[in-house]
Amino acid sequence: MFSVPTPSNVTVTLPPEGWPDFYDGSWTALHRAFRDRHAATPFANAFQAVRYLEKTFELIDKSQVGDVMPGGRRLLRTSSFRGQTCVIPAYANVYAGEILADLVAGMGPFDAVVELGCGYGRNLFDCFYFGGWSGPYFGGELTEGGRAFASELIGLATGMQASFHPFTHLAPDLTFVGRPKRALITTVHSIEAVEAIPEDYFDRLADGAEQVVGVHIEPVGFQYGSLGEVSDIHRQLATTLRWNLNFRDSLQAAINRGRIAVSMIAPEVLFPSDALNPSTIIIWTSR
Numbered sequence: 001m002f003s004v005p006t007p008s009n010v011t012v013t014l015p016p017e018g019w020p021d022f023y024d025g026s027w028t029a030l031h032r033a034f035r036d037r038h039a040a041t042p043f044a045n046a047f048q049a050v051r052y053l054e055k056t057f058e059l060i061d062k063s064q065v066g067d068v069m070p071g072g073r074r075l076l077r078t079s080s081f082r083g084q085t086c087v088i089p090a091y092a093n094v095y096a097g098e099i100l101a102d103l104v105a106g107m108g109p110f111d112a113v114v115e116l117g118c119g120y121g122r123n124l125f126d127c128f129y130f131g132g133w134s135g136p137y138f139g140g141e142l143t144e145g146g147r148a149f150a151s152e153l154i155g156l157a158t159g160m161q162a163s164f165h166p167f168t169h170l171a172p173d174l175t176f177v178g179r180p181k182r183a184l185i186t187t188v189h190s191i192e193a194v195e196a197i198p199e200d201y202f203d204r205l206a207d208g209a210e211q212v213v214g215v216h217i218e219p220v221g222f223q224y225g226s227l228g229e230v231s232d233i234h235r236q237l238a239t240t241l242r243w244n245l246n247f248r249d250s251l252q253a254a255i256n257r258g259r260i261a262v263s264m265i266a267p268e269v270l271f272p273s274d275a276l277n278p279s280t281i282i283i284w285t286s287r
């Protein structure tokens with residue numbers, strides 16, 4: 001009745017305009033798509049809007065799509081786990097925002113949840129909807145396109161307190177957070193877009209509140225060693241595509257200075273949408 005797709009390599013190329021302009025264009029295009037659909041059939045809330053955009057603009061190479069169900073949605077997808085490619089149900093989705101919501105519930109209370117490099121804020125919206133914590137949430141984002149879209153989506157997230165601000169990983173400045181008592185500060189596949197973060201990057205995040213819990217869901221597993229074929233290909237891709245290469249070194253520098261202590265490093269444990277760009281979870285606390 002249906003055929004299982006074979007895991008195949010994803011062909012990814014470095015956008016000629018560079019990652020920041022690429023993302024600015026992508027968020028502006030999504031913003032337009034959101035407005036068109038919202039004008040025709042209004043979304044009830046930001047959760048619906050984010051899900052619609054994710055489904056409509058999947059990152060997956062179409063060559064990886066197996067049989068589709070009547071109506072056009074696919075049933076299976078290629079992903080990877082701990083260094084190996086695998087085929088999983090297309091509905092076995094991992095939501096970074098759900099992980100954040102669980103950490104907010106389990107490690108809270110917090111006075112702020114901050115995502116740096118938040119794009120159009122989907123992880124913060126998901127954190128709100130999965131967990132129910134009303135905020136304040138702060139999004140820091142390099143692109144005007146991402147901030148503009150996120151700021152409009154807030155209007156659909158009744159009960160959520162959120163604001164979006166200019167931010168660059170290259171010179172991290174968290175003044176906009178207002179130095180609360182206890183903050184959860186996260187990045188999700190965003191440090192990825194910066195070849196080299198500053199050596200004192202994590203010290204600066206640790207200074208963002210009196211107490212900070214840092215949570216990174218970033219494709220940096222290869223920096224901790226190889227788990228298999230996917231880690232090896234990932235390392236090569238990271239060099240070619242100018243993805244981040246020094247997350248581990250900067251984190252270690254902050255650990256060596258006694259500024260942070262790491263609670264967990266879990267390499268390549270989620271089912272990425274791009275099989276060859278697997279996510280690793282790193283959690284630390286400020287000292």
Ligand SMILES: C[S@@+](CC[C@H](N)C(=O)[O-])C[C@H]1O[C@@H](n2cnc3c(N)ncnc32)[C@H](O)[C@@H]1O
Pocket residue numbers: 019020023024096116117118119120121122123140141142143146167168169170187188189190191193194
């Ligand atoms: C793959 S997207 C992830 C966005 C969001 N975290 C998510 O999971 O939906 C990478 C994001 O990093 C942002 N970015 C790229 N360079 C950056 C920089 N130097 N400082 C801060 N953000 C940056 C991009 O604009 C983009 O929004």
